[in-house]
Amino acid sequence: MSEDARSAVGDYKAGWHDPENATIRFDFGLSEQVVRDISALKNEPEWMTELRVKAFHHFNERPMPTWGNMHMLEEIDFDKVCYYLRSSDSTEKNWDDVPEDIRNTFDRLGIPEAEQKWLSGVTAQYESEAVYHSIREDLEEQGVIFLDMDSGLREYEAIVKKYFCSVVPYADNKFSALNTAVWSGGSFIYVPSGVHVEMPVQAYFRINAKNMGQFERTLIIADEGSSVHYVEGCTAPTYSTDSLHSAVVELIALPGAHIRYSTVQNWSANVYNLVTKRGIAHEKATIEWIDGNIGSKLTMKYPAVILKGEGSHAEVISVAYSGKGQHQDAGAKIHHLASNTTSKILSKSISKNGGRGSYRGMVTVSPKAENCKVNVVCDALLLDEESRSDTYPTMEVGNSGARCEHEASVSKVSDDQLFYLMSRGHSEEEALALIVNGFFEPFTRELPMEYAVELNQLMALEMEGSIG
Amino acid sequence: MSSSYLVHAITDKAAHIWRYTSWKKAHPTGSIEDIPESNSPEISISLVDGKSIPEGISIDEATDLDIERLGHELDFDNGTAAPKFISAVVPKVYKFSIKDKLKIESPLLVKITTTGDICTVRLLIDIGNQVEAEIITIIEGDAKWTGILREGKYGANSIVNDVVTQITGSRLLRCDALSLGRDAQVKAGTVNASSSQAKIDIRHWLSEPGSSLKVNGSILSSNQDHLDSHIEITHTGRETHSRLEWHSACGGKSNTTGTGMLRIDAGAKGADAGQLFHNLLLSKKAKANSIPELEVLESEVVGCGHGTANGPLDEQQLFYLSTRGFDEHQARAALIAAFLNTPLSDMGSQQLHGWLIERIENHLNTI
Numbered sequence: 030m031s032e033d034a035r036s037a038v039g040d041y042k043a044g045w046h047d048p049e050n051a052t053i054r055f056d057f058g059l060s061e062q063v064v065r066d067i068s069a070l071k072n073e074p075e076w077m078t079e080l081r082v083k084a085f086h087h088f089n090e091r092p093m094p095t096w097g098n099m100h101m102l103e104e105i106d107f108d109k110v111c112y113y114l115r116s117s118d119s120t121e122k123n124w125d126d127v128p129e130d131i132r133n134t135f136d137r138l139g140i141p142e143a144e145q146k147w148l149s150g151v152t153a154q155y156e157s158e159a160v161y162h163s164i165r166e167d168l169e170e171q172g173v174i175f176l177d178m179d180s181g182l183r184e185y186e187a188i189v190k191k192y193f194c195s196v197v198p199y200a201d202n203k204f205s206a207l208n209t210a211v212w213s214g215g216s217f218i219y220v221p222s223g224v225h226v227e228m229p230v231q232a233y234f235r236i237n238a239k240n241m242g243q244f245e246r247t248l249i250i251a252d253e254g255s256s257v258h259y260v261e262g263c264t265a266p267t268y269s270t271d272s273l274h275s276a277v278v279e280l281i282a283l284p285g286a287h288i289r290y291s292t293v294q295n296w297s298a299n300v301y302n303l304v305t306k307r308g309i310a311h312e313k314a315t316i317e318w319i320d321g322n323i324g325s326k327l328t329m330k331y332p333a334v335i336l337k338g339e340g341s342h343a344e345v346i347s348v349a350y351s352g353k354g355q356h357q358d359a360g361a362k363i364h365h366l367a368s369n370t371t372s373k374i375l376s377k378s379i380s381k382n383g384g385r386g387s388y389r390g391m392v393t394v395s396p397k398a399e400n401c402k403v404n405v406v407c408d409a410l411l412l413d414e415e416s417r418s419d420t421y422p423t424m425e426v427g428n429s430g431a432r433c434e435h436e437a438s439v440s441k442v443s444d445d446q447l448f449y450l451m452s453r454g455h456s457e458e459e460a461l462a463l464i465v466n467g468f469f470e471p472f473t474r475e476l477p478m479e480y481a482v483e484l485n486q487l488m489a490l491e492m493e494g495s496i497g
Numbered sequence: 498m499s500s501s502y503l504v505h506a507i508t509d510k511a512a513h514i515w516r517y518t519s520w521k522k523a524h525p526t527g528s529i530e531d532i533p534e535s536n537s538p539e540i541s542i543s544l545v546d547g548k549s550i551p552e553g554i555s556i557d558e559a560t561d562l563d564i565e566r567l568g569h570e571l572d573f574d575n576g577t578a579a580p581k582f583i584s585a586v587v588p589k590v591y592k593f594s595i596k597d598k599l600k601i602e603s604p605l606l607v608k609i610t611t612t613g614d615i616c617t618v619r620l621l622i623d624i625g626n627q628v629e630a631e632i633i634t635i636i637e638g639d640a641k642w643t644g645i646l647r648e649g650k651y652g653a654n655s656i657v658n659d660v661v662t663q664i665t666g667s668r669l670l671r672c673d674a675l676s677l678g679r680d681a682q683v684k685a686g687t688v689n690a691s692s693s694q695a696k697i698d699i700r701h702w703l704s705e706p707g708s709s710l711k712v713n714g715s716i717l718s719s720n721q722d723h724l725d726s727h728i729e730i731t732h733t734g735r736e737t738h739s740r741l742e743w744h745s746a747c748g749g750k751s752n753t754t755g756t757g758m759l760r761i762d763a764g765a766k767g768a769d770a771g772q773l774f775h776n777l778l779l780s781k782k783a784k785a786n787s788i789p790e791l792e793v794l795e796s797e798v799v800g801c802g803h804g805t806a807n808g809p810l811d812e813q814q815l816f817y818l819s820t821r822g823f824d825e826h827q828a829r830a831a832l833i834a835a836f837l838n839t840p841l842s843d844m845g846s847q848q849l850h851g852w853l854i855e856r857i858e859n860h861l862n863t864i
Binding site: 396409411412413414416417418419420421422423424425426427428429430431432433434435436437438439440441 | 787
């Protein structure tokens with residue numbers, strides 16, 4: 030690791046990398062041929078190939094966003110990204126069959142152990158492809174489908190064709206077009222009517238190679254009255270050059286269904302994380318995004334819910350930590366299209382060592398959506414003089430019966446709280462870490478316990494050296 | 498001037514101040530490269546109590562030196578096309594000044610009467626140090642399109658209530674760019690009662706220590722009105738204080754937008770800032786948008802916050818009034834008036850408040 034990279038990422042503990050043992054590695058750069066080659070390699074149906082090509086042309090034509098951190102976005106060199114890299118020839122169902130170096134990586138990240146203890150199923154993606162995949166037998170027997178996206182397309186083409194790009198069209202934005210053109214890996218989940226997946230299913234995304242682009246595609250369909258909790262985590266090694274992660278996630282909650290999607294994003298500080306996440310909630314369905322952004326160089330991510338069915342509900346709870354050289358531009362979007370729909374957004378951010386945290390949100394209430402209720406709360410903590418916090422909320426209300434509230438505040442850590450904790454024997458650093466963990470508590474309490482503990486440890490690590 | 502406008506005429510719709518009213522829509526002809534002929538309005542000053550104007554208050558044509566000293570149009574970092582356009586088309590630039598240490602007992606009326614198809618004015622405001630005054634600027638007249646650019650400064654230690662009432666029925670483009678001197682206390686009010694289409698861009702800079710600003714808006718929209726207000730407050734000085742309270746009552750098929758930008762620059766230690774947007778939706782076809790933005794680059798702040806609330810008239814309050822003998826129309830009118838009166842009553846003295854209430858009462862009945 031170069032000195033520059035080391036100073037940029039500090040104590041990032043998932044920053045090691047393994048030797049690159051690629052079985053297939055595409056050259057840097059993107060062209061129509063690369064897109065067609067990815068599709069051919071996966072032996073995809075023609076409609077998918079054509080969709081990829083259309084998306085590729087749209088990506089080329091679409092300018093970069095003229096909002097957000099334009100300076101950082103302009104630094105992305107799409108010609109210096111590897112768009113496909115395969116390190117394992119197949120997706121295994123047994124960890125013993127996964128190539129040893131990759132298995133060791135996931136061992137170090139604690140994934141197999143977590144799977145045994147508290148997960149219903151796991152997908153582990155390494156570079157462009159899923160290397161391991163499993164689901165508990167009892168769920169399989171109940172008809173739950175949990176596959177990597179490529180297998181999903183092969184085995185359930187009709188379902189995938191029906192829902193793919195139905196929530197996030199390829200032309201939605203420049204990065205959804207890029208993802209649609211070169212997507213590889215990700216998860217495909219279908220939960221049949223009335224089935225409740227009690228324990229979470231997990232996907233873990235790991236980038237190992239330099240200048241790598243990871244473009245997973247996730248599609249989750251919860252049929253009527255079903256429920257599922259999906260957890261994703263992500264890490265990458267620390268390099269002095271940048272990597273690109275541009276995922277698309279589509280959720281479909283059919284009437285009465287409940288989908289919770291939890292993310293703890295801990296990319297290294299050289300990763301651009303430009304993700305489009307959106308769900309559609311039908312009658313009385315609920316979609317919840319629980320979103321933690323700790324790592325990455327630039328994150329631009331605004332989990333969205335379209336409340337299409339009457340009585341549906343959306344909830345977005347997000348936290349962001351921005352350290353040196355980082356910009357977490359995160360937020361939420363909720364569109365109330367139907368009557369009696371409710372939504373709640375809670376966003377918390379902390380900026381330190383010159384980091385920048387931005388909340389960017391949008392709530393719309395359509396003229397025909399009667400009796401909607403919206404509550405948005407954003408809180409930000411600035412820990413030092415170099416850091417910055419922004420809030421850019423938008424509310425468009427087209428129905429006179431809607432009740433919409435938004436409040437936001439930016440503050441520093443209270444001297445009184447620090448003094449109180451220090452008078453009880455904590456060092457200033459410990460006291461600060463406790464206050465920060467307390468600030469994030471509304472988020473951590475919604476996470477599975479193991480993730481919450483991990484997040485608290487991560488935050489304690491980030492707080493080290495923050496005093497003096 | 499015109500070349501300076503043309504260089505800046507292309508604006509980006511992604512900038513939130515142009516999201517709901519594009520510059521093309523705000524421009525008088527819709528062709529943004531067009532710099533049409535414009536009339537100059539009549540401007541007069543008087544006191545609300547009818548007494549003669551005290552010495553030390555004047556409106557004159559501005560000199561180049563005045564423009565250099567008081568002009569802020571270059572400080573617009575986005576949305577720069579609007580002030581530059583007005584600068585480019587105005588036939589005359591005026592300076593309104595109040596000399597140092599003048600205390601004016603009665604509110605001062607600055608009447609701007611517009612005529613013709615397109616009428617524009619650039620008014621430089623030069624409020625001296627330690628001035629105590631209440632100023633009501635009335636924009637009225639029959640011009641089809643009115644453009645007003647108010648720029649300048651409130652002097653150190655001045656205490657000023659500066660209210661602009663927009664009771665013109667025409668299309669309106671208004672840009673304010675004003676800075677506060679050390680320890681100045683300013684209340685900047687906006688009352689809108691009858692503009693059919695208005696794009697308002699109000700910016701204040703709290704660049705000197707100890708300055709304090711309260712921005713109040715009382716906005717009434719009805720019929721097919723399209724009212725878009727952008728309020729920007731920048732704290733650069735230490736120990737500065739600002740509050741924004743913007744109430745919009747939206748009826749008919751009107752479309753009302755309130756965008757705010759509260760910026761705390763690095764070094765503005767001890768800043769205390771807050772902004773609130775309230776929208777009352779009075780009809781099924783009315784629409785209200787709020788974007789209260791916040792950019793904080795300083796950690797040593799007392800607090801920075803914003804909030805927005807949108808909702809209908811409170812059913813319980815309506816019920817309460819009906820039990821006290823109000824019919825539905827009266828009860829609704831009373832609640833709307835109370836809603837608009839909250840910022841109105843904070844704009845200045847009782848005398849100023851009374852004058853304002855008298856002027857907008859008639860317009861309440863239009864909803």
